[in-house]
Amino acid sequence: DTGVSQNPRHKITKRGQNVTFRCDPISEHNRLYWYRQTLGQGPEFLTYFQNEAQLEKSRLLSDRFSAERPKGSFSTLEIQRTEQGDSAMYLCASSWDNTEAFFGQGTRLTVV
């Protein structure tokens, strides 16, 4: 197992475009989390899945953001009509129940 994998590592997009990121968790992990990290700050929770069920969403997750985890395996995070304020590092993590979370290397989004 190679750990949590995120693709792409970097994404540059024009304002108003849609983007989608993918996260492949550690295979036996049932929980998957998305966080956002802006420069000079700690990661902020966005949402989490237990298997395929999305159990919690932060108020940071506006209606332009949607996340899915079909079949409880990989997850996608889509941002529609991107804005410059969406520029950040998007981190995915996975865990088995309430044990420690393992993080991927993140996807850095730049909106120009």
Next chain:
Amino acid sequence: AQSVTQPDIHITVSEGASLELRCNYSYGATPYLFWYVQSPGQGLQLLLKYFSGDTLVQGIKGFEAEFKRSQSSFNLRKPSVHWSDAAEYFCAVDSSYKLIFGSGTRLLVRP
């Protein structure tokens, strides 16, 4: 509301010197506490965790942390810093399955 405070934005130490990074938390129940390290442009790597039991926990890379309930603190320590320890360090508390992070402390290591 739960929160984590890391009062030091930057810390500079000389290689070989000891290190202590401060972390204070606000949480009503017994907290699950973590320290993560992040190198530039990378994800987060878990250094150590506290769930219960012994208040002094050992982690990877020679790091340790001490949980002090009376001070609501979970400070990270290392007796002798190596140049490769230069990175950003984040303290976090588990809050209903999600992590709440502090704003981080950037460690600079002088040769």
